Amino acid sequence: MLAEVLEYLDLRPGKTIVDATVGMGGHSLEIAKRITPGGTLIAIDRDKESLAIAQERLKDFSENVEFVYGNFSDIEEISKRLKLEKIDGIVIDLGVSTFQLMQAERGFSFTREGPLDMRLDRNSYISAYDLVNNLNEDEISNLLWSFGQERWHNRIARRVVEERQKHPITTTAELSDIVMRAIPPRFRKFHYRIHPATRTFQAVRIAVNRELEALEQVIARTIPLIAPGGRICVISFHSLEDRIVKWAFRKAAADGAVKILTPKPLTPTESEARGNPSSRSSKFRAVEKI
Ligand SMILES: C[S@@+](CC[C@H](N)C(=O)[O-])C[C@H]1O[C@@H](n2cnc3c(N)ncnc32)[C@H](O)[C@@H]1O
DSSP, X not given: OHHHHHHHHTOOTTOEEEESOOTTSHHHHHHHHHHTTTOEEEEEESOHHHHHHHHHHTGGGTTTEEEEESOGGGHHHHHHHTTOSOEEEEEEEOSOXXXXXXXXXXXXXXXXXXXXXXXXXXXSSOOHHHHHHHSOHHHHHHHHHHHHOOTTHHHHHHHHHHHHHHSOOOBHHHHHHHHHHHSXXXXXXXXXXXXXXXXXXXXXXXXXXXXXXXXXXXXHHHGGGEEEEEEEEEEESXXXXXXXXXXXXXXXXXXXXXXXXXXXXXXXXXXXXXHOGGGTTOEEEEEEEO
């Protein structure tokens, strides 16, 4: 949803913009072109490898871009450290990038065999392996329900606990196979092209990276940092994220801090969704600081 990001950020030379999820720098590159000369882009990511790729991609703009390895929930600290006087706009494009999904050794994908890792920040302590092998059955069941809305959460949790008594669950393929065997046979087919392990993998990844907590924090902490007229744009990928964004924006609007620019979230066009099927569920919301 690059077009929406560029339009709603209302970019002009001289502006200070934060790309809180730089990934491989797709959004950042287009933002940098539009805020130079004179502007500043703060490009944040929790993933050092992605940051390095983005840095190379944006090397023509190195004087205008500040790369930050960190969690966007630390936006207050980051803005203090960089002595930002004002922020004119921020974009938060949630989830994992294709680059991260494609690397089997990161353990994000059930279609590529790799270690059960799923850490966005490879320096953080807790991995998917730790959660899957150490939480008790109730905890796993709750996690699958709360972060994946997985209807077979009880059956999958039971199966995980049974299997790990034989030996630790170490790979994405093992976890995916456990999910397949835990759900009733008639649900083992792909439903609407969605793999049956999708929700389990989403839930574990959200828990490993404490993604919903970080999202709540970044919105609450960013609003006071934005200059009047500045914009906050968020692209979410599933309903749990979108719900957090929607309610955080509604609350800020009720408090008189922002004006909602997208009463209904924007979604990808049919051709965008065809070109990039994983974007099908994404939702774009934006507010303007009053
Ligand atoms: C969907 S990708 C962003 C793609 C990017 N907009 C582009 O154009 O290439 C999401 C990125 O956000 C990063 N990320 C997710 N949660 C984060 C957080 N709490 N703090 C910083 N970066 C985060 C991920 O590591 C990933 O690189």
